[in-house]
Amino acid sequence: MKWLEKYKVDLPNLNKESDYPEWAISMTSTLLNRTGSWRTFRPVYENKTPPCSYRCPVHEKIPIYCDYLKRGMIKEAYFTIIENNPFPAITGRVCYHPCELECNRKDYDETLSIHNIERYIGDWGLKQVSVKELRKQSAEKSKGSQQKLKIAIIGSGPAGMTAAFYLACEGHTVTVYERQAKLGGLLRYGIPAYRLPKKILDNEINRLKLLGVNFQTGVSLGKDITLSMLKEKFDYVIIAYGAHKNRALGVPGDDAIGVLSGLEFLAQVNSGRKPKLGKRVLIIGGGNTAIDAARVALRLKRKPVILYRRSRNEMPANPQEVSDCEKEGIKIEFLVAPVKVVTNKKGKVVGLEVVKMKLGKPDASGRRAPVPIPNSNYIINCDTIITAIGEQVDLSIIPDELEKTSWGIAAGEDGQTNLDRVYAIGDCVSGPKTVTEAIAMGRKAAMNIMNKNDVQVFSPYIVKISDLNLSYFSHQPQTKAKELSLSARKGSFKEIHLGFSENESIKEAERCFSCGVCNKCDNCYVFCPDLAVIRDNYEYEIDYDFCKGCGVCAYECPRKAITMIEDSQIIEDNSKE
Amino acid sequence: MNIKMESRNFTIPEKEYMFPGHVACPGCGGALAMRLVLKALGEKTIVVIPACCWTIIDGPFPMHSLHVPVYHTAFETAAVAASGIKAALEIQGKKDITVLAWAGDGGTLDIGIQSLSGVAERNDDIIYACYDNEAYMNTGIQRSSATPKGAWTTTTPVGNPKGEPKKNISEIMISHRIPYVATATLAYPDDLINKFRKAQQIKGTKFIHIFAPCPTGWKMAPELMITICRLAVLTNIFPLYECENGVKYTINIVPEKPIPVREYLKLQGRFSHLQEKDIEQIQKTVDFEFNLLLKKAQLIV
């Protein structure tokens, strides 16, 4: 409570001489002096955006859940995450965590291991938070009763799962149509179990079922159902069928026996089948599909070699995955491109003719284009060739009237297409991207359909390390998560990265600077010489009747959660209103 | 589960014994010092204030900014007025009231030193706190014997800055062999509060020297007030230490890698005229003094 709300102050009656005390003794307090009138600048509490949240495709409120975690409030931490991202157990494992690239802590000692914290909280929530609680939490958040909608979603990858989650939490009727026999999209058929155990995915999907999502598997858009059919039956249709069309090598012999598509190969292994593989396996490509295909082949006891036509710098695959892959003993040959598949009389692969490349001028993607070196061709003997040079969106299965871009379906930020009541999200819009980007699009579309505001970053201001008062932090190395040993990985699809224990995740969360986000450290309250920072339990407020605007609070805030604003600015703004 | 509801940096007591609306300058170290010290000592405290900024900060008649009684006294009499009040309380059998003499550096190191020395010699049961802003601030920034060598004040202008080193009042008080002498500053509020609480439990004369920046007199940005306190400690310019019974030294913070004094000096206009060689000289003195203190802390008695 502000001072003048708590105390009544009156000027004592001092009209005549006899009103005065015999000696100079005080009769009232200095609350009579509104020293706030001295001020030219005023402190204002204003959370700002940490670079990690800004960079995170779903803008997770990382410092907030770190803070909850270290206070022992893991349930609050979990609900904080799922406001932005319903599947932290999944993203904690497979998201390439761009947040960590931007973490301010990297310029101090080491970046925060955000994904391991997220994963710990996600695993906890998956086990401990009931569907009832999920429902209750979203009911509390959504105001008033909304008309219940019927929504069809095509595709059960992370984009479709996310839209289904948010819609079902609020009681809308959701039906997901999936071409495959099982659910999860590339989370199931693309990403191998050593990075995302099927059990985690199954549990998430199970929870969607408990939330009331109706799944129809083995149903294909363009074959079993059409967009116009769905538009008739449902209030909204969300298209989320991904980018699965394999690009052929485009060299003679690329349809020979023994040439496989990377996605198909992974899908077969991921659904428990054993694809026919020769002894010597060549993988062509430099993306994540190539890397995973090679690592899967290794686990099937083959000796895979990856060929990439540019150099390491240009590889689209995630550098962490590339380094994991090489650690496991897989060789990557750079600057070689296929020229021709060599076959025997039966039309079976026996080798690949390649040409050496060098890097030329930057191409449209900004990367240096590979140029063949004349007369440098040679043949690599092999039995199987796995092609992983990129996936495309199959645009043949959607009607002409749906607008398209040169790489996918055209949709706005909120997922709306040019057709009324039709949304499109995920890889089928963006072309092959990432799980977390698909989740972001799924959430945006769901919010738009429900006419709700989407989650926001804290403010347009992104906190830099130079904004922090580093006196309040000490150096502390990053907590390292355990990993499966290289020998234990041989021939096994067991999960490689083992995540944090409870203590490890709390220890790591304690390293977070909480850039730009007040975590109630008390500095502003402790250091104010004018008692103008009012602390009520866990809330802080400036008492502008008395704040002299010295700026000590803002300067000593370790995390720039207080801004000094010119008072005249505020007076001007008020008079405009 | 390791339940930790608090992520606060400090554990200072909740209750306030001071009102806002006091008339200290923005960012006044002396004002914050009083706020924190009263949090440590609590309600049963009587404060004795001689002429100094705090005479004014407390408020002109009929106002008063503290929740505890204040006795205003003459410039040179803080210590002796406090011991007089303590004696009067004892005669009345009121044994649980702490009497705090609260004086500036001028009122302590210069004009008040004789009465302070007398009180210490008799070991009268008071706490004497000197909030040191290194000049006579209330009358317009005149040099005192606490002004550091090289500093500008209105009586030591830039052409002729102060030539003498700062008087070491804590050592003078330690030489009186009183039960407790300590230094404290505002960037370390828990340490400051602990020292006052400790002093409150000890019978006899206790002297606590508080480093309390004056943004106005030091020609510095007021928002730097706490940072300057921290730098004073981390450069070893103002080491935090305690001494019991005149012999047992404890240094509370020994910086692993002391920050060069330049970082401290450059933030304050009162040092802006210093040349490189002056700064080097100051660094040497600071290193020498801190080494001496380290040696004293190694004394085994």
Ligand SMILES: Cc1cc2nc3c(=O)[nH]c(=O)nc-3n(C[C@H](O)[C@H](O)[C@H](O)COP(=O)(O)OP(=O)(O)OC[C@H]3O[C@@H](n4cnc5c(N)ncnc54)[C@H](O)[C@@H]3O)c2cc1C
């Ligand atoms: C091998 C591999 C590894 C990857 N690893 C990572 C990683 O570690 N981290 C990361 O962030 N990203 C990774 N990605 C990318 C990521 O998987 C995708 O960006 C993401 O899954 C896209 O989600 P989505 O929901 O848009 O599409 P998908 O996950 O592709 O889901 C689309 C779903 O739609 C179904 N479908 C397709 N056509 C039809 C139809 N006609 N009718 C009905 N249903 C249909 C599909 O069967 C599928 O289930 C990887 C991709 C691959 C290929």
Ligand SMILES: Cc1ncc(C[n+]2csc(CCOP(=O)(O)OP(=O)(O)O)c2C)c(N)n1
């Ligand atoms: C005997 C006497 N001489 C001079 C003064 C004028 N005077 C009042 S306050 C003050 C300066 C006090 O300086 P210091 O003790 O350092 O406290 P500060 O004002 O810096 O807080 C002076 C000289 C006085 N009140 N009494």
Ligand code: SF4
């Ligand atoms: S320290 Fe914490 S809040 Fe700051 S960027 Fe890193 S994870 Fe985000």
Ligand code: SF4
């Ligand atoms: S420290 Fe106190 S007086 Fe100074 S700006 Fe902050 S609230 Fe205002």
Ligand code: SF4
């Ligand atoms: S100083 Fe601490 S409590 Fe105050 S705003 Fe900053 S983070 Fe929050």
Ligand SMILES: [Mg+2]
């Ligand atoms: Mg002074």
